[in-house]
Amino acid sequence: MENYAETITAERVRRVMNGYGDTAGTGGSFAYYKLGERLFDEEGNLNPCVSTDKIRQYLWFTETKGTTLEASSDEPYRLGVYENTAYYFCYQPDAVTTLNYDLLGTIRTRAEQYIIYADACVLPDDYLQQKNIIFKKIPRDITRL
Structure with missing residues (x-):
């Protein structure tokens, strides 16, 4: 949207807060943020410009609504x-x-169920079910908010 937020929208909000003409302002303040790189490119694939850490944070949040990853040095994935x-x-x-x-x-982690994102899976479906493993293919199974 180029400079729209900075030049048009921000000015409108300032006029409401400070007043204009014979109209009193409402007071207050505001802030706006610039967004980072898009997680997905135009084709719906993961954007190579986005860091792996950002993708990991996004996945953890969409799966659990949690914000703190539990990184492990002996289990990098x-x-x-x-x-x-x-x-x-x-x-x-x-x-x-x-x-x-x-x-x-x-x-190494023991759990009742496993959700594993990868590009491909060569394990039989019955084995996945027996071990309570849910395979999610990258990138199509990543939830888009």
Whole structure:
């Protein structure tokens, strides 16, 4: 929207607060914020300009409504545990990640259920159900607010 917020909208709000002509102002103050990079590009894919940390924060919030990630040095993909569900975001900006037995071998956290984001999954559906694993494909299964 270019400078619209700064030049037009902000000026209108200032006039309401301070008054104009014969009309008294309402008083008060306001602030506005500039947004960062869009999480998704025009095609609906993850924007490569957005940091992995920002994507992780977004996922954690959309899944749990929580704001604090539970980072783990021995489990780099782990987002945290919420209501006995462990969340993992298996993402490499420059490589495809696949949910397979090797990747499952890196998971140390014990939980009743697992939600794992990755680019692909080669595990059989019956195995996923047996182990209470929900696979979510990147980026289509990321909730858009």
